[in-house]
Amino acid sequence: MADDELAQIRAARLAQLKQQGASQSNGANGGGTAGEDDQRKQQEEQRASILNQILEPEAADRLGRIRMVKESRAKEVEERLIMLARSGQLRSKVTEDQLKQLLTSLTEHEEQTGKNIKSAKVVRRTTWDDEDDLDDLLNDV
Secondary structure (H helix, E strand, O other): OHHHHHHHHHHHHHHHHHHHHHHHHHHHOOOOOHHHHHHHHHHHHHHHHHHHHHEOHHHHHHHHHHHHHOHHHHHHHHHHHHHHHHOOOOOOOEOHHHHHHHHHHHHHHHHHHOOOOOOOOOOOOOOOOOHHHHHHHHHHO
8 A cells, every 4th residue: 555655656756847847948948938928929919010000011021021131130120110100200101112211221320330340350560570670770870
């Protein structure tokens, strides 16, 4: 009888450990909880809804093509468009030409601020190691 109870306790403990291991592996993989997933999904739906309201179909298509090429650039443009919409600066739907102008202005702004400019490292010599120049100086005296 004690062996049966011990076997049941072991089985229950094993099931508990398996469940904890599964939940920890989900957290380590970035799975998060169901509440976080729902919240993230709701935010994405809200963004899509706002963009759907402020973009004409051609502009939305162009933004989709930009997203395929460079996700970070598309997110940057989306953030700018949502900010403009929330501040009331958009009076009508954004056309494809207006989206092109926005992209151009973002690119120019990045060039002015040096965001895309790669830096060059300059290494200067600290010693004078050219013996020929030293000989030339001594011969001139």
